[in-house]
Amino acid sequence: MAEHTVKSFTEQLEALASSVAQMGGLAEAQLADSIDSIAKRDTARAEQVVGSDRKIDELQQVIEEHALKVLALRQPMAVDLRETLAAIKIAGELERIGDLAKNIAKRAIVLNREPPIRLAQSLARMGGQALAQLKLVLDAYSDRDADTAEQVWKQDGEIDEMYNSLFRELLTYMMEDPRTIGLCTHFLFIAKNIERTGDHCTNIAEVVYHMVTGGHLAIDRPKSDLTATTAIRIEKKD
Amino acid sequence: MAEHTVKSFTEQLEALASSVAQMGGLAEAQLADSIDSIAKRDTARAEQVVGSDRKIDELQQVIEEHALKVLALRQPMAVDLRETLAAIKIAGELERIGDLAKNIAKRAIVLNREPPIRLAQSLARMGGQALAQLKLVLDAYSDRDADTAEQVWKQDGEIDEMYNSLFRELLTYMMEDPRTIGLCTHFLFIAKNIERTGDHCTNIAEVVYHMVTGGHLAIDRPKSDLTATTAIRIEKKD
Numbered sequence: 001m002a003e004h005t006v007k008s009f010t011e012q013l014e015a016l017a018s019s020v021a022q023m024g025g026l027a028e029a030q031l032a033d034s035i036d037s038i039a040k041r042d043t044a045r046a047e048q049v050v051g052s053d054r055k056i057d058e059l060q061q062v063i064e065e066h067a068l069k070v071l072a073l074r075q076p077m078a079v080d081l082r083e084t085l086a087a088i089k090i091a092g093e094l095e096r097i098g099d100l101a102k103n104i105a106k107r108a109i110v111l112n113r114e115p116p117i118r119l120a121q122s123l124a125r126m127g128g129q130a131l132a133q134l135k136l137v138l139d140a141y142s143d144r145d146a147d148t149a150e151q152v153w154k155q156d157g158e159i160d161e162m163y164n165s166l167f168r169e170l171l172t173y174m175m176e177d178p179r180t181i182g183l184c185t186h187f188l189f190i191a192k193n194i195e196r197t198g199d200h201c202t203n204i205a206e207v208v209y210h211m212v213t214g215g216h217l218a219i220d221r222p223k224s225d226l227t228a229t230t231a232i233r234i235e236k237k238d
Numbered sequence: 239m240a241e242h243t244v245k246s247f248t249e250q251l252e253a254l255a256s257s258v259a260q261m262g263g264l265a266e267a268q269l270a271d272s273i274d275s276i277a278k279r280d281t282a283r284a285e286q287v288v289g290s291d292r293k294i295d296e297l298q299q300v301i302e303e304h305a306l307k308v309l310a311l312r313q314p315m316a317v318d319l320r321e322t323l324a325a326i327k328i329a330g331e332l333e334r335i336g337d338l339a340k341n342i343a344k345r346a347i348v349l350n351r352e353p354p355i356r357l358a359q360s361l362a363r364m365g366g367q368a369l370a371q372l373k374l375v376l377d378a379y380s381d382r383d384a385d386t387a388e389q390v391w392k393q394d395g396e397i398d399e400m401y402n403s404l405f406r407e408l409l410t411y412m413m414e415d416p417r418t419i420g421l422c423t424h425f426l427f428i429a430k431n432i433e434r435t436g437d438h439c440t441n442i443a444e445v446v447y448h449m450v451t452g453g454h455l456a457i458d459r460p461k462s463d464l465t466a467t468t469a470i471r472i473e474k475k476d
Contacts, residue, residue, distance in 0.1 A: 061454070068319065068320075068323070071309065071319060071323075072315050072316070072319055075313035077310050078310070081306065081309060081310055082306075085306070085309075085326070088323070089330075092327075092330070103466050106466040106467050107466050107467075109467070110466075110467060110468070171419060171420060171423065174412070174416065174419050175416050175417075175419055178412065178413050178416040178419075179413075181409055181412050181413050181416075181419070182409060182468075185409065185426070186466075188423070188426070189430070189465075189466070192427070192430075216299070227427075228341050228344040228345050228348075228424075228427070229344050229345075229347070229348060230348070230420075
């Protein structure tokens, strides 16, 4: 292979990684804005998030097509192959994070029409934690840092714990005042969406780890969302 | 390329497609059993679903490694490349459907300890619709049938409509009797999980369509889950 071809291949991989980083930046901004729109009751910002999701979707399409071209024309091997596939997979995860941010923003628009409730701050804190995880895993990707990826993977339990405690608070809130059920249902799904954002960060962490090391973090993801098995009896007031 | 090499490549692609079909069959069985465990209040079956999810996860790992080998050693082009990547992507979607079935089954175990409520039947109907979509899209994959894939993609709105109506029923139920809030929250998340299963079928439909035709169904998925923008006022009883 001629020298300039090799260089151009490296450049193509770098361009791919840079598109993924750009998409990561967009997803991060969307998530931050959707959480801010709840914490600061900023409906205009929520509407912006809803309108901007399309950009992320388009970027995913671009990355996928670019990666397919690299695969078809360059036929990469070993770490280059893993990098190309990582771009496709991470773009898929980021697209879902963008969708979740959009859904959070849609619900924020509805919430901001109602009187504020204190649980909004717990939700914002949980969102802040998910955002920190996303930043960290994007850094791990850019720096090809398997240790940081593993750290993100291990830390997901913290978001799950926040979710579990918020979930119980919300149930209590609804039982104390059934008129808040509609409102609390939106909170419940926002909390779930944030928890799922954390799961997607965990998925990205697995991809980064595999990309860098060629190994697998584990088949079982760390999972501490216990609400699926929460006994109903406990949640009743008496 | 020697004749036997070409044949062996075709065989490798066929083996990959057959693993995906096998994984599809497992995911279908898991979803069917999780829904049955609600409809028939069958806790033993729910526990089986929870225990069997690992098989799906392992199969995903196998498919991914096999596909990576095909990419590295065979360097497929055009439709062969799209098929190899489709295997990776569909396996990813099926893994998520398996996760959702597991989560539904976990919640079913809790529900089955409580007295039956009529909403369980609406939930089972919605689950049946999601299952039908999954069967259809797996057929589309096996038959390389872009038309059927497009049909699945267009039909997702039906599940979303069932979800919207069940969502409203559940809110009314909770408001009428706040002691059911814990129970109804499980129902709410099961319904959401089924709705998400439908979304994954839509994703698979997009992949199959792209695999067969090389084109894209659309950037925007059909989306009719309106509950994110449901005004809270409407849901109040007075």
